[in-house]
Amino acid sequence: MKAAVITDEVYVEIELLRKHGMSKRLIAEEVGCAVNTVRSHLKSETWPGYQRHKLRVTKLSAFEDHLRERQKAAHPAWIPATVLLREIKAQGYLGSHSQLRAFMRGLKPAVPVDPVVRFETAPGEQMQVGALVEFRKGKNPLYAFCATLGYSRVSFVEFVTDMKVETLIACHQHAFDAFGGLTRRILYDNMKTVVIERDAMGDGAHRFHAGFLDYARHCGFVIKLCRPYRAKTKGKVERFNGYLRRSFYVPLVAQLKQAGLSLDAVTANIEVRRWLKDIANERIHGTTQMRPAQRLPEECLQPIPSPWRGDIRAARPQRTDAPAPMSRPVTVIEQIAQTTPPQHPLAVYERLLEQAVAA
Secondary structure, eight states: OOOOOOOHHHHHHHHHHHHTTOOHHHHHHHHTSOHHHHHHHHHOSSOOOOOOOOOOOOTTGGGHHHHHHHHHHHTTSOOOHHHHHHHHHHTTOOSOHHHHHHHHHTTSOOOOOOOOOOOOOOTTTEEEEOOOEEEEOSSSOEEEEEEEETTTOOEEEEEESOOOHHHHHHHHHHHHHHHTSBOSEEEEOSOTTTEEETTTTSTTOOEEOHHHHHHHHHHTOEEEEOOTTOGGGGHHHHHHHHHHIIIIIHHHHHHHHHTTOOOOHHHHHHHHHHHIIIIITTSOOTTTSSOHHHHGGGGOOBOOOOOOOOOHHHHSOOOTTSOOOOSSOOOHHHHHHHTSOOOOOHHHHHHHHHHHHHO
């Protein structure tokens, strides 16, 4: 059996005690090690100090460079281990999730999580909608409409290129279609396309956007506002927004960047529908410990109403010098058609496929 490694101070002490005639057993008791350790080190001519062991080859070793490159492409954002696990499994990785997480911890320190008290809602009671999340600024902006059912945690996402009220209403209609119905209440933050002024006519008497209020009445849901500067009031959708960015947006943008491409709304919506169906709504939710899609039938949602045909432009607050509204109302049906652009040429998707295979 190989003797235990000891410090140079202990080794020198063993040598001195032996020169003074002390037995190996007494030396072991004096310095606090085994007799075999004393015997082994007395036989050696030099001090056997610490030796670096060769790095052990693991099942993950062949994928470590790929993981570093993916995180480098995503910087300063971060790709979660769950996303990278799917990628390297497709490339032949046979190791465990824990082994990958251990490697990832070496690349990024853990961030402490602030614990919050969860507020649970009854089935069919509430849907939470966050303000259109800005994913990209500039000449080609990209926003995401995110809606989450309060009970089941089933989520819907649609990427858009503007923040108009017409777009917001069209996204609601798409969400209702995806969920198979709507809740009795929908919780919003203080987005201008929903509320013009809080407490305008007294405490809790808000001045809502006329067009959106008419749409809510038509659909049969009550508009609820969260308190200002209290994002945790609608924490379900806020947490999902972070999950969407980390687990979907950042990895996809990094992949396209490696292929020399940039993300647009069409590609984002094609990919996010697949991600919602296969991953986001099928994962074990951290709070409910169930799959969101599994709880969806328990929601007991209200039926989807007929299309709203209100005049959005006429319902907007108008300036005194503003031109008259269009004589013909802009309907939701028309807006839905306008916000569903055609797909890219097949060459773009072939390039994406080539990139995925090469990875």
